[in-house]
Amino acid sequence: MALILHVVYKGRELSLAWRVRHSPKEHCPTAIHLAVVALRSTLVPEGTKGVLLGDGECDGSDLQGTLHAVGWLYVCLMAMSTTATWDG
Helix, strand or coil: EEEEEEEEEEEEEEEEEEEEEECCCCCCCCHHHHHHHHHHHHHHHCCCCCEECCCCCCHHHHHHHHHHHHHCCCECCCCCCCCCCCCC
C-alpha cells in the first residue's frame, strides 16, 4: 500500500514524497494519512492549493479536520463515472 504526495507543475504531475506500508488489502489507518499531510507542510509552501484524492477508506473526521485546517480539499472516488476538475 502506498500513499503518494504529488504536485502539479506546468501541467505535469511530480511525486514529492511517499509512504509505503506492507499490509494486506484493508483500510489504511488514519494516522498514516495524517502523517502524509504533516509531511506536506515541510515540502509545500503555505497557501498552496491541495486536494487529497481518496478512495472512501480514508474519510475519518480527524483527516477531514486536518485537511480543513491546512486549506486542502478532499475528493473521494466512489464511481468511475464521476469527474473532478481543478479549475472552477
